Amino acid sequence: xxxxxxxxxxxxxxxxSAVGLxxxxxxxxxxxxxxxxxYASFPDYLDPALSYQTEGWTAMYDTYLPLLTYAHAxxxxxxxxxxxxxxxxxxxxxxxxxxxxxxxxxLKYSDGKPVKASDFKSSIxxxxxxxxxxxxxxxxxxxxxxFAETKSGDISGIKTDDKTGKITIELEGxxxxxTNELGMLFAAVLPADTPAKNLTSDPPPATGPYMxxxxxxxxxxxxxxxxxxxxxxSQISEVPSGHVDKIEIKVVRNDSTQVNEIERDKxxxxxxxxxxxxxxxxxDKYEGTQFRVExxxxxxxxxxxxxxxxxxxLKVRQAVNYAIDPExxxxxxxxxxxxxxxxxxxxxxxxxxxxxxxHNMAKAKQxxxxxxxxxxxxxxxxxxxSPNNEAGAYYEGVLNELGFNAKLKEINGDNxxxxxxxxxxxxxxxxxxxxxxxxxxxxxxxxxxxSGESIAPTGNTNLSRIDxxxxxxxxxxxxxxxxxxxxxxxxxxxDKEFMELAPIAPYGTNTVSTxxxxxIDLDKVIFNPTFGQDLASFQFK
Amino acid sequence: MTAGGPxxxxxxxxxxxxxxxxxxxxxxxxxxxxxxxxLWASEVAHTGPNKTHTxxxxxxxxxxxxxxxxxxxxxxxxxxxxxxxFFLGADGRLGRDEMVRLMYGGRTSLEIGFAAALLTTLLGxxxxxxxxxxxxxxxxxxxxxxxxxxxxxxxxxxISLGLVLAVGGLxxxxxxxxxSSLWITILIIxxxxxxxxxxxxxxxxxxxxxxxxxxxxxxxxxxxxxxxLTELLPNLSSTIVVFFALNIANAMLxxxxxxxxxxxxxxxxxxxxxxxxxxxDLLTSAPLLTYLPGAMILLxxxxxxxxxxxxxxxxxxxxxxxxxAHSGLTKAESVEGIAP
Numbered sequence: 077x078x079x080x081x082x083x084x085x086x087x088x089x090x091x092x093s094a095v096g097l098x099x100x101x102x103x104x105x106x107x108x109x110x111x112x113x114x115y116a117s118f119p120d121y122l123d124p125a126l127s128y129q130t131e132g133w134t135a136m137y138d139t140y141l142p143l144l145t146y147a148h149a150x151x152x153x154x155x156x157x158x159x160x161x162x163x164x165x166x167x168x169x170x171x172x173x174x175x176x177x178x179x180x181x182x183l184k185y186s187d188g189k190p191v192k193a194s195d196f197k198s199s200i201x202x203x204x205x206x207x208x209x210x211x212x213x214x215x216x217x218x219x220x221x222x223f224a225e226t227k228s229g230d231i232s233g234i235k236t237d238d239k240t241g242k243i244t245i246e247l248e249g250x251x252x253x254x255t256n257e258l259g260m261l262f263a264a265v266l267p268a269d270t271p272a273k274n275l276t277s278d279p280p281p282a283t284g285p286y287m288x289x290x291x292x293x294x295x296x297x298x299x300x301x302x303x304x305x306x307x308x309x310s311q312i313s314e315v316p317s318g319h320v321d322k323i324e325i326k327v328v329r330n331d332s333t334q335v336n337e338i339e340r341d342k343x344x345x346x347x348x349x350x351x352x353x354x355x356x357x358x359x360d361k362y363e364g365t366q367f368r369v370e371x372x373x374x375x376x377x378x379x380x381x382x383x384x385x386x387x388x389x390l391k392v393r394q395a396v397n398y399a400i401d402p403e404x405x406x407x408x409x410x411x412x413x414x415x416x417x418x419x420x421x422x423x424x425x426x427x428x429x430x431x432x433x434x435h436n437m438a439k440a441k442q443x444x445x446x447x448x449x450x451x452x453x454x455x456x457x458x459x460x461x462s463p464n465n466e467a468g469a470y471y472e473g474v475l476n477e478l479g480f481n482a483k484l485k486e487i488n489g490d491n492x493x494x495x496x497x498x499x500x501x502x503x504x505x506x507x508x509x510x511x512x513x514x515x516x517x518x519x520x521x522x523x524x525x526x527s528g529e530s531i532a533p534t535g536n537t538n539l540s541r542i543d544x545x546x547x548x549x550x551x552x553x554x555x556x557x558x559x560x561x562x563x564x565x566x567x568x569x570x571d572k573e574f575m576e577l578a579p580i581a582p583y584g585t586n587t588v589s590t591x592x593x594x595x596i597d598l599d600k601v602i603f604n605p606t607f608g609q610d611l612a613s614f615q616f617k
Numbered sequence: 618m619t620a621g622g623p624x625x626x627x628x629x630x631x632x633x634x635x636x637x638x639x640x641x642x643x644x645x646x647x648x649x650x651x652x653x654x655x656l657w658a659s660e661v662a663h664t665g666p667n668k669t670h671t672x673x674x675x676x677x678x679x680x681x682x683x684x685x686x687x688x689x690x691x692x693x694x695x696x697x698x699x700x701x702x703f704f705l706g707a708d709g710r711l712g713r714d715e716m717v718r719l720m721y722g723g724r725t726s727l728e729i730g731f732a733a734a735l736l737t738t739l740l741g742x743x744x745x746x747x748x749x750x751x752x753x754x755x756x757x758x759x760x761x762x763x764x765x766x767x768x769x770x771x772x773x774x775x776i777s778l779g780l781v782l783a784v785g786g787l788x789x790x791x792x793x794x795x796x797s798s799l800w801i802t803i804l805i806i807x808x809x810x811x812x813x814x815x816x817x818x819x820x821x822x823x824x825x826x827x828x829x830x831x832x833x834x835x836x837x838x839x840x841x842x843x844x845x846l847t848e849l850l851p852n853l854s855s856t857i858v859v860f861f862a863l864n865i866a867n868a869m870l871x872x873x874x875x876x877x878x879x880x881x882x883x884x885x886x887x888x889x890x891x892x893x894x895x896x897x898d899l900l901t902s903a904p905l906l907t908y909l910p911g912a913m914i915l916l917x918x919x920x921x922x923x924x925x926x927x928x929x930x931x932x933x934x935x936x937x938x939x940x941x942a943h944s945g946l947t948k949a950e951s952v953e954g955i956a957p
Contacts, residue, residue, distance in 0.1 A: 410689030
């Protein structure tokens, strides 16, 4: 006789297994766990007011929130500005000079203190007190310039009401990029009593889903979930809550070692892009499963000093553009570079592809013959990081082939921009540069690199020293207007107008890579074009 | 005994030291290898050390091969498949001929090694002589100045100077040396090692100064300069020669380190140190680019050191000069025969 109890037990077990399998079904992934990541270098700062490097921005994107932020999404979607601590996008009035926002109610910092509207004002003032490299983005606020000079009093153009959460910002003049600038990490809201000094070793309390818990400067840092996120701040639906419970980041200087650690399951993710040496090996082995190519918005170029011979001659500059062979540079960058001959890279609003200078060495030599420059001694500047120094060496060879006497000067990457941005440095003829967007707005490229206003005795970003009044006026005009299809078309035209003057020889946009451990769901990892990998998107399978 | 006597004796002793002579032969081979660079470049490789070939193709082994492929991988050693072109392959994504760069790089490294060693030897001998002979306040002044340099770890001092001078160069009155000039590296390396030679020389001079022949020369009315040149210097010659040889090895090692770190030889000049640094980027895919310059540095420094050791034994077998390596630095102390 059969035992009905045993049969029933088996049936229950089978049914239970089926339900269990369905629940584990693969699409949702695992919540919790500790993500281990590696960086090749410690970020410049772990203070949102001071960091101006991708490493720092990636580290703090999910920790410190401004009133607005950039969508936690890949590609072009990630370039959109969305509300963060503010309830909604700003109301812009008074001819583009007044921005009104309202702070969401009930927000708290990770230490339990309430977030107040006046904290925004003090956070912006703190930028000037700590001499933040980002303070320039906010100098257009009424009273900001005086505050920057005196560092006393307050910025009169920012008015706040802690009871209603209303924040009103008055600008000196309309500024089409101000919405983007409100989304930068520099504008992250911190408690009003945050000390006006570098807080890297003891970061301030967070408003995002994660908080930094422990910092060993130079060696690594950790995150834990913000205890006040779920209850108080998760109303910010535009910012994901994160999947992992903890994140441990350590500095591993050698990128080959970082690759090894992921392959041996000792690390889950490397922030550093894989070096050219290992790039193709890793790509061939892991693409689609653990490796993905990302496309941040950037431009790699050679600048030419238009105030100094021989680059004060348009024909010489055009000749250089014709002479540069993008195919050679693609090989120097081991296939990670996408060639371009224009200013606005793909992905940037206003980008419309064109090529005024397709590679033609014969034409380049003809132009040099016509120009017949008297001064043929050229110093070519580059930093010493591979493959940028090789790009510089290639450029030196091209100039020599054109009949110049070019000499390469390699400078340590830590000092490179300081040295070439200082007008007292001798022989600033031409050199290498990479420019990564501060925010996805074409003005970011034109203002910094081509506006006459940007020429400065130190910290100069307009290395070509081009100062065309007509084009300067166009930059100013477009800066005042909110970005729309009409403005994008005008930026595309401006791109062409500048390239006709050829103050630079752009050669490509570089890609970066996301490489993760096999336990991480690569499809879920978000790469924001401005902030890099989104720590809140990492999830274990 | 005639003036040539001790040298002839030394030569006989050296001739019996087959190991030292063997390494001298190796060093000579390396020097000839490097000196042959222009010949190889023009007659075999048909390219220069800085000429890039990123997009070029060569005929090798009956087929067309890219010097640098689309993924940035440089061509490997072709040996004689391409009639000697890219004999050791290409040096990286710029596609420069590795053999040509190795030979020209060796010229730079040897040039700096010899010149810096000469500078160290000249200045070390001069300061050692002056300090040891005169004593008193000149000795105090010179010794304390040397102590200041001695206080800094040689490597750190050289790196600091290299960093500072790499950008703006050096201006001494009307003389201007650009940051990429080899003379900057020679001056730095030559200068930082001066105390390590001057101190032992001073020690030897202090002992020699009390000897009878010096007293006799003084009694005969010889002035300080004559005594130093005709009495003291000849008695220091064996020490100086040995030190010179050792200084070459030290200078080449330091140059390799500085160039590896980017503060020694500056682009576009190449040396074995810069090649080592460049090869690191391709360590997994093209390890030869690192091993080759590293091996050349190893063999050169080893051969100079072994030969210098043999030379020391040949020149003065009674006096044991103990050479201590201390954190990559060299200081010499005499145990017997020479007072500290």
